[in-house]
Amino acid sequence: MGFYQLSKEVRQQKVAEMNRAIFDDLQLGHDDQLITYFSDEDTYIRKTAYLAVGKIYKTKKVLQSAILRVLEVLAEYANEKIRQTAINAAGEIGIINFAPIEHLMEKGLFDAHHSVRNAVIGSIKKMGEKNPEPVLAFAKRFLHHEDKEIRREICHGIELRGRTHPQDILPLLKELEHDKTARVRNTLVHVLGQISYKKDCLATVILHLKTWENEDVVKKALDEIIDVHDRYKDFSALTQKQAKDYIDLHYFQNH
Template sequence: MIKGEIKDALLSYSLQKSHVCYSDEDTYIRKSAYLVTGRLYSEDATLRPAILAMLFKFMSDPDFKVRQTVINAAGEIGKQDFEGVRFYFDEGLKDPHHSPRNAVIGSVKKMGEVNPEAVLAWAREYLHHEDKEIRREICHGIELRGRKYPEDILPLLAELQHDHTSRVRNTLVHVIGQIAYKKGCLAKVLAHLESWENRPLVDAALEEIIDVHHRYRNFTALTQAEAITLIDAHYPDRKRKSGRVAN
């Protein structure tokens, strides 16, 4: 139903029905709308100019829900055509409402899984942005790619190791912990951290990795004890904190 309404709106150049879906109070309806938009873009090349025109018009809508849905739709399109929709992520990072900004993070995560080269190149441009929230959001956004391919995002994360804002550094430590517990990732993370210059931040990241291997113990590739053994092999001079090994 939603697919038909949006397609009809695009073909008739009357966007009222699409706007109703994009602004609906029901999150499920808005999700269906942006998934349908991405699907139509992929399936029918003749609709692409109309889809992009619709997104451009809706991006200036005063309703944050519409702008959020636009960015999520752009995220679906960006899985295959990032350059065609990068404008929406540039604008979304500056949005005054947190929901569109969160949609940027979510979109970067899903696009980065399947279209990493373009997305990570874009993300790198914002790593040293003057706005600390943008730096934090970019750090958070690239996390998902790192859970399977930590080598892809570790060089970008390293650029944030001297960030002067604690909120950004805390997010950085969190992301390192999140990518380190997946199968085959911890050794890669530890090897890369050895080249980092900010040893206090590295120590904080190591403690986070140890904690994660307890908090997520039902999902980690290694036990906490195995993780500690591997960490100690890379950092034999590390000062252990008491009580770190959980039963």
């Protein structure tokens, strides 16, 4: 039976049991329970496990070195679910302390399995939102990597920070405006749309787009921004018409 098919009471008991088992593993220098939970077929079990590791890291400083050591080991396992969950656990740590897990993120970015690479992108999103300076510096290193998928994944990974602080990621996004790969440019356009519809974000995005050189990318981005204001109308600060009128006035009439 899956985690969320259990009753709330049973789920709470399961989480408490997992937290105790993981704490005991870390305290005793073992990894048996961690391996069991990190390799579980149920996504929610694995998520509960990596959240537990992150919480222990934040609250039990005496165990931080042990946690980093065990993640080093688990990130090398043949089972991709274990590697994926190790990266997600490292991402929880990177929210408050990026330096010790930076090399794990770099290793995961080049993992052979897509689920591990996706864990890196998800981790960049959550780390970049809370701990942007070192995480965005890390992302910047890979913006012009020879592998187009690395460029695309990094572009996608910095999106979440941009939803609240578009000014932090727009200079990085601009570095991709002349990317030769359509898949990367399409992701770039998608991210520009996603960082445009929250309160006070549209003005920042439009002002920055006025400095871009690739007119085709900018046109597609503007179309996406207008479309996003309809697709996410229940969450947008402006209506689609207001967004279109703003773009007409502040981009086309003053560009």
